[in-house]
Amino acid sequence: MKKKMINFNLNGRKIAVEIEPQLTLLEMLRDRLGVKSPKCGCDRGDCGTCTVMLDGRTVRSCLVLAVEVDGLTVTTLEGIMKDDKLTPIQQAFIDNNSFQCGFCAPGMILSATELLKKNPKPNKEEIQEALSGNLCRCTGYSPIIDAILEFTKGGK
Amino acid sequence: MxxxxxxxxxxxxxxxxxxxxxxAQFIDDLDFGPNLLYAEIVESPHAHALIKKIDISKAEKYPGVVKVVTGKDVPFKFGLYMHDRYVFALDRVRFVGEQVAAVIARDARTAKLAAKLVKVEYEVLPAVLDVDTALGKNPPIIHPDLGKYTHVPWFFPKADTNIAHWRKVRAGDINKGFAEADLVLEDTYTVPRYAHCAIETHGAIGLYDFSDRLTVWTASQSPHTQRHLFAEALSPLGLSHKDVRVITPFVGGGFGGKAGVSMEILAAALAMKVKGSPVKVLWSRAQEFYNTYQRQGVVAKIKLGAKKDGTITAMEQILHWDAGAYVEYGANVVNAAGLSATGPYRIPNVSIDSICVYTNLPPGGPYRGFGYSEFLFGLESHINEMSRQLGLDPVEFRRKNAIVGGDKLAYGSKMNDNGLLEAIDKVAEEIEWHKKPVSNNPKKAIGKGFALFWKAPAMPPNAxxxxxxxxxxxxxxxxxxxxxxxxxxxxxxxxxxxxxxxxxxxxxxxxxxxxxxxxxxxxxxxxxxxxxxxxxxxxxxxxxxxxxxxxxxxxxxxxxxxxxxxxxxxxxxxxxxxxxxxxxxxxxxxxxxxxxxxxxxxxxxxxxxMPEFASALSDPETSQGGKPNVHYTVGASAIILEIDKKTGKVKIPKAVLAVDVGKAINPELVKGQVTGGLLQGIATVLYEDMRFDKNGKLINANFSDYKIPTAMDIPDEVVSIIVEVPQPDGPFGARGMGEHTMIPAAPIIANAVENALGIRIKSMPITAERIALTLKAKEK
Amino acid sequence: MPITQDFEYHKPATLAAVIKLLGQYKKPAILAGGTDLIAEIKEGVTAPDALMDIKGLADLKKIEFKNGKLTIGSLVTFSQLIESKLIQSKFPVITEVAKMVASVGIRNRATMVGNICSAVPCMDSGPVLCAYDAVINVKGAKGARKIAIDKWFLGPRKTSLKKGEIVTGISIAIPDKKHAGCYVKLGRYSGEDLAQASVLILAMPNDTDRIAFGSVGPTPIRARNLEKLLNGHKLDEAIISEAKQLILKTVFPITDIRATKEYRMHMCQVMFERGIKAASNRLAGDGPPYGHNQI
CATH class of the missing domain: 3.30.365.10 (Aldehyde oxidase/xanthine dehydrogenase, molybdopterin binding domain)
Structure with missing residues (x-):
């Protein structure tokens, strides 16, 4: 297999890495670069646990080849925190008991972050729509929706 | 205090x-360095076949392959309650997807490519894909050696049949009970198989090191049970319990699917064959569906007798469980359900047969509710029909027969003190039971459904x-x-x-x-x-x-x-x-x-x-004499459904669940179990279900066609009510409630559909399609 | 799950380079959003020997409206369509369709052109393009050609795109008259699902409608027989009832794991009725807002 050299921005860091064209973005992040917040839940775009941001938009990293991100900016949950401090939306998720096992949390939080960037005051329906690609089997979703609604009202 | x-x-x-x-580190997030090996599993394409020959020569020679392992290399049995399966299928495969061999390689891609080179010759046998065939005349026998299997003393397998366990409960005089009844109602209810669908799949990494110690990292609900089962199964290789260590990081959802030992045995056994190198087995989503535990299907025949005043006089129930190819765990689900199939009711005359049936479908096992979700669909649907035919209010009928502390259970011991009546009243009040709902949209029908639930921890007496x-x-x-x-x-x-x-x-x-x-x-x-x-x-x-x-x-x-x-x-x-x-x-x-x-x-x-008062020993013909359950957690639940009469689509304006937790140590966490568990249950009745083709292959082993709920599929409102009648031996009076929130979901929906539309659907799932087509047929 | 297939990866800078490269491989595949392609490569459904990543072709990222003609470039994602003010104002039913495709993380990547190139029967883009009489713009070594949407879909996963060709975009001429539309999609629940049946209605003044169905035949179905029946008639219960009978002869659903033929047929009637009412009400200015499923 012929390898390719790619350069991209990962969570504010410049990365240059040589990879095979068969490698997915998810595999590169987890196995080559040690960025573990994106998870593999279904490997075919159905569950959303592998969500990362590509140039500011959420994508399924299991359906993106690593070579495709050459020259782009990749942001994972690790990259949205400043100085290792939780963002207010992450804090709202803690305050609202929004996660149980926590496996879906990274993808869910990135989807919520994208929503709030596009629409700072979403209503319940808009939140449900925006999160509908991120599966959670534990919570029944309402604590997640509550966290976002609470966040839009400026916190508890 | x-x-x-x-x-x-x-x-x-x-x-x-x-x-x-x-x-939070989950199993696949752990690093093992560049020496980590990857195993790819060679799987059976047949539901039932004899293995004639396995040719591993090509796979072994493939560059990057370290070792190819087949059943002959680790010919050991394992199982939690019954030793009925081998690490790899040895001479016979019993379900599509069963592990036959493993290819261990330096990287996952090589393992996958080389696994395709393992050639297995099979002699295909007729497959048993449903309980009727399994129990019919001269069925293929799936486990010819069943009579020789070791198992816990409270299982009763029938050699030379497909019956792995038969739990019988007899109380009072069943004929007298029915004779006393003014109404005797009989019906059959069917529940298919379901999948847990934790978002994290199973994974395990084994390392057998040069101090002769086996360490296994697993995504598991049962580290010590795994240690015990690994040590027990692999003891012929010289392992003792002290040599086996199981480490579990955070687990990305369990719901019973990660209990016991399923695929983890592979990592443990394979590690023994590549000493010094960690070896990883990670399940894909498809494998997660077809080769872990599935929730067992059940066909329940229920016969219930009651007097005009609503007093239940007798219950007969025959439960046929589709337990799949191996029942080392699943048979205990059948056992637990059999003991408690009366539901939370005081019934003097009882006859229950809970029969665990081998089929050539994937192994059944525990899933949130452990048999109770399964039988309560039929039972609580039937209770509703009974009350309707008696002309009684279904909540009143339930209340009248609801079990209270000190009542005698079907197997003879006494019911623990509980808040069932309080739960019934609080749910009825919250859902405004006595207010008949009306829709202002002519396209829609509104209905309410109510159900009770109970569940005891199903555990060995010395857990x-x-x-x-x-x-x-x-x-x-x-x-x-x-x-x-x-x-x-x-x-x-x-x-x-x-x-x-x-x-x-x-x-x-x-x-x-x-x-x-x-x-x-x-x-x-x-x-x-x-x-x-x-x-x-x-x-x-x-x-x-x-x-x-x-x-x-x-x-x-x-x-x-x-x-x-x-x-x-x-x-x-x-x-x-x-x-x-x-x-x-x-x-x-x-x-x-x-x-x-x-x-x-x-x-x-x-x-x-340890609950020193419990005992699983009892008379095999009646189940009288022991104390198999430590206590029950009880509750009630209700729902309002709004149904589109043309499309059959269901919206849920409100769901309520009250559970007697003894003492809520953390009320917010209790509430989390209610919102999550109810939705998980609601999904099983509205759209989830496993589909197999005519050869026994699961055809919806993915989230595109096994639909689990999204954020758009939740009730508009979920009210969780905490009842606290203390459990004397629990910490601060607490008892468990995690599974219980899923159990009543199916019958509350079935009952609300009946209430809204006058149609009784007796098999799950009750999809929009089922509702619409049933209504359409009724119109004609 | 690692991808076991071998393929080469190219990211050409010009359309000419793409076309040249396409000629150099036996089984090349165009990579745009990749949401179908990568999944299919992983599962072995398709095995290309080379991927042409066209995301370097800036011209294909555009949504343009010139002289009454809308052009959607091959790299235009569903999210772009949803967010486009132009689409929202002039083709709101395209916004409605795009919103019902999968979920945000897929829509940010998946393209409408990719959707019609995959050409699976349950695709969302088929009916709307049929109703609008869309034209597919194709380029190859022998030059450019335009393919009418009626001639585009040949069967499940089959289109009239020839080897060595690439789709550059989709063109839609805006109807002369003011129009409104409605897309109704049947899924198993409210969340993301592949359509089990879908209907798209374009309503225009003087009781003229265009109607197309999706997921109830090997290809999307433009229901010209229904249009003929309805056009010129005031929309009343009698004509709707007649139309619903005609639907039974118009669509050819099958039974599969997602739904039975019977339910799909039934739902085509229900969805048609609700869709056409919603579309004509929208035309009259008092319909339901765009973006909500009518079932």
């Missing part, structure tokens, strides 16, 4: 931060929990238990229990995830028993530490022991208000004497809990 400071408070989860930071509690120099605590964090929040609950007794705030307590070398024994994180059983062990460990503290303070400082108490991380005395000794000043160092010597030393509490 004085005022509680921690127990009963909705403390914020202590694992919240690591999870929202995306930093134990232990806890160590270690004080540190600054007075902080590490609590070591082997309960598993699968999302329920046990770490927070255990910390709250210890905090209450030791007056140490939660930010000074860590509860460590299981490592069987470090953390003491826990049977499994199943049966909703952790808060109750492991919580009791933690309570006892905390009390043990407290007593050590009192002993020491009395011995070293001469304080009167009876006057001592703990407050704000200090020892204080009622006799001397000015006396206060901070934990940090003595819990490691001990208490110094004027002569420079010290008394005491590190405080380590130890607690253990």
């Amino acid at each position: 004085s005022e509680l400071k921690f127990v009963g408070q909705s403390c914020v989860r202590i694992d919240g931060k690591v999870k929202v930071a995306g930093a 134990a929990s232990t806890a160590f509690l270690k004080f540190n120099e600054d007075g902080s605590l590490n609590i070591l238990v082997s309960a598993m964090e699968i999302g329920q929040g046990y770490q927070t609950v255990m910390a709250q229990i210890a905090a209450e007794i030791l007056t140490v705030p939660l930010n000074k307590i860590r509860v460590e995830l299981p490592d069987t070398d470090r953390n003491p024994y826990e049977w499994q994180t199943v049966a909703s028993h952790i808060t109750w059983g492991c919580g009791k062990a933690v309570e006892r460990a905390a009390i043990d530490a407290r007593e050590q503290i009192f002993d020491l303070v009395e011995r070293a400082l001469g304080k009167k022991r009876d006057s001592l108490y703990l407050d704000d991380q200090k020892v204080k005395s009622h006799a001397e208000p000015e006396f206060a000794l901070s934990f940090k000043d003595f819990v490691i160092s001990g208490i110094g004497k004027p002569d420079g010597t010290y008394r005491g030393g590190p405080i380590v509490g130890r607690g253990m809990f």
Whole structure:
């Protein structure tokens, strides 16, 4: 297999890495670069646990080849925190008991972050729509929706 | 008891931060370095076949392959309650997807490519894909050696048949009971198979090192049970329990699917064949569907008799369980359901046959509710029909027959005190049961459904929990238990229990995830028993530490022991208000004497809990004589459905669930179980279901066609009601409630559909399609 | 799950380079959003020997409206369509369709052109393009050609795109008259699902409608027989009832794991009725807002 050299921005860091064209973005992040917040839940775009941001938009990293991100900016949950401090939306998720096992949390939080960037005051329906690609089997979703609604009202 | 400071408070989860930071480590997040090997499993394409020959020569030679392992290399049986399966299928495959061989390679891609080169020759046998065939005339026998299998004493397999276990319960005089009835109603209800669908798939990494020790990292609800089963199965290779270590990081959802041992045996066995190198087995989503445990399907024949006034006089129930190819765990689901199939009702005359049937479908096993979700669909649907035909209100009918503390259970022992009546009344009030709902949209019909539920922890009588509690120099605590964090929040609950007794705030307590070398024994994180059983062990460990503290303070400082108490991380005395000794000043160092010597030393509490009153032994023909269940958790639930009469699509304006938790250690976590569990149950009745083709292959082993709910599929409102009738042997009166929130979902929906539209659908799932087509057929 | 297939990866900078490269491989595949392609490569459904990543071709990222003609470039994602003010104002039913495709993380990547190139029967883009009489713009070594949407779909996963050709975009001429539309999609629940049946209605003044169905035949179905029946008639219960009978002869659903033929047929009637009412009400200015499923 012929390898390719790619350069991209990962969570504010410049990365240059040589990879095979068969490698997915998810595999590169987890196995080559040690960025573990994106998870593999279904490997075919159905569950959303592998969500990362590509140039500011959420994508399924299991359906993106690593070579495709050459020259782009990749942001994972690790990259949205400043100085290792939780963002207010992450804090709202803690305050609202929004996660149980926590496996879906990274993808869910990135989807919520994208929503709030596009629409700072979403209503319940808009939140449900925006999160509908991120599966959670534990919570029944309402604590997640509550966290976002609470966040839009400026916190508890 | 004085005022509680921690127990009963909705403390914020202590694992919240690591999870929202995306930093919680799950099995696939652990690093093992460049020497890690990857295994790819060669699977059976047939539901039932004899293995004639396995040719591994090509795969072995493939560059990058380290080893190819087949059943002959590890010809060992394993199983939790019955030893009915091998690590790899040895001479016979019994379901599509069963493991036949493994290719171990330096990277996952090589393993996958080489696995395609393993050639297996099969002699295909007729497959048994449903219980009727399995129990019919001259069926293919799936386990010809069933009579020789070892199993727990409370199983009753029938050799030379496909019946792996038959639980019989007989009470009173069933014929007399039906004779006394004014109405006898019989019907059959069908429940298909379901999948847990934790978002994290199973994974395990095994390492057999040069000290002859096997370490297995697993995504598991059962680290100690796994250690035991690994040691037991692999003992011919020279392993003893002391040599086996199981480490479990955070688990990304369990729901029973990660209980016991399923695919983890592969990592354990393969590691033994590549000494010195860790080897990883990670399930794909498809494998997660077809080669872990599935929730068993059941066909329930129910016959119920009642008097005009609504008194139930007799119940006969025959449950045929499609338990799949191996029942080492699933047979206990059948057992538990059989013992409790009366539901939470007082019924004097009972006949229950709960029959565990082998089929050539994937192995059945535990899933949130452990048999109760399955049988309650039929039972609570039937109770509704019964009340309708008797002309009684379904809630009144239930209330009249609801079991109360002291009532005799079908198997002879006494029911524990409980808040079932309170739950019924509170749910009825919250859902405004006596108000008939009307839709202002002519396209829609509105209905309400109601159901009761109960469930006991299904566990062996000697399922134990232990806890160590270690004080540190600054007075902080590490609590070591082997309960598993699968999302329920046990770490927070255990910390709250210890905090209450030791007056140490939660930010000074860590509860460590299981490592069987470090953390003491826990049977499994199943049966909703952790808060109750492991919580009791933690309570006892905390009390043990407290007593050590009192002993020491009395011995070293001469304080009167009876006057001592703990407050704000200090020892204080009622006799001397000015006396206060901070934990940090003595819990490691001990208490110094004027002569420079010290008394005491590190405080380590130890607690253990085992329900010594339980016994699984009883008369096999009647189940009378033992005490198989420690107690029941009970409750009631109701729902409002709005149904589009043309499309059959269902909206849920409101759902209510009341559960008697004994004592809510953390009410917010209880609520989380209610919203999550109810939705999981709602999905099983509205759209989930496993589909197999005519050859026994699962055809919807993915989330595109096995639909689990999204954020758009939730009820508009979920009300969770906490009832608290204390459990005397639980910590602060608590009992379990995690599974219970899923159990009533199917019948409340079936009953609400009937209430709204006048149609009784007797098999799950009740999809929009089923509703629309049933209505359409009715119109004609 | 690692990808076991071998393929080469190219990211050409010009359309000419793409076309040249396409000629150099036996089984090349165009990579745009990749949401179908990568999943299919992983599962072995397709095995290309080379991927042409066209995301370097800036011209294909555009949504343009010139002289009454809308052009959607091959790299235009569903999210771009949803967010486009132009689409929202002039073709709101395209916004409605795009919103019902999968979920945000897929829509941020998946393209409408990719959707019609995959050409699976349950695709969302088929009916709307049929109703609008869209034209597919194709380029190859022998030059450019335009393919009418009626001639585009040949069967499940089959289109009239020839080897060596690439789709550059989709063109839609805006109807002369004011129009409104409605897309109704049947899924198994409210969340993301592949359509089990879908209907798209374009309503225009003087009781003229265009109607297309999706997921109830090997290809999307433009229901010209229904249009003929309805056009010129005031929309009343009698004509709707007649139309619903005609639907039974118009669509050819099958039974599969997602739904039975019977339910799909039934739902085509229900969805048609609700869709056409919603579309004509929208035309009259008092319909339901765009973006909500009518079932």
